[in-house]
Amino acid sequence: MAARKICSYCGKKLEGKREYLSEQVKEAEAYCSAECREKHKEALQKVRKNMKWFAAGIVCSVLLVLGSAFMEASESSMGHYMTGTGMFLLGLTLILFPYCTPETYAMFGYVKTNRIGRALGILTALFSLWIFCKS
Numbered sequence: 676m677a678a679r680k681i682c683s684y685c686g687k688k689l690e691g692k693r694e695y696l697s698e699q700v701k702e703a704e705a706y707c708s709a710e711c712r713e714k715h716k717e718a719l720q721k722v723r724k725n726m727k728w729f730a731a732g733i734v735c736s737v738l739l740v741l742g743s744a745f746m747e748a749s750e751s752s753m754g755h756y757m758t759g760t761g762m763f764l765l766g767l768t769l770i771l772f773p774y775c776t777p778e779t780y781a782m783f784g785y786v787k788t789n790r791i792g793r794a795l796g797i798l799t800a801l802f803s804l805w806i807f808c809k810s
């Protein structure tokens with residue numbers, strides 16, 4: 676994988692074009708323009724700042740969904756609502772902070788990966804609404 680070189684920000688192909696490399700040499704990032712490099716730098720700073728909220732959102736949703744499994748086992752009617760709330764929180768977290776794996780970023784670039792993350796978040800949120808309606 677990663678044979679195809681793309682702009683780490685917008686995902687444009689870099690073949691035969693001038694590459695703007697990241698200032699940090701250890702990172703294998705390449706960009707189609709200085710603008711993309713600047714934007715990605717800003718975006719990464721924001722990602723770092725928001726990382727704790729992203730982590731908190733994921734941890735809370737996982738706890739809710741796991742907790743609801745115990746509730747369902749004890750035949751409490753609250754289980755449904757906890758699953759729904761957990762899924763909704765997960766969806767919301769992904770919509771606000773659509774972070775993905777480094778492999779995904781390397782394949783699609785930052786902008787497209789964010790769009791994929793958001794779309795998944797919206798689907799998750801819709802699924803949670805369906806859980807609520809079902810109960």
Ligand SMILES: [Zn+2]
Pocket residue numbers: 682683684685686687706707708711
């Ligand atoms: Zn670009």
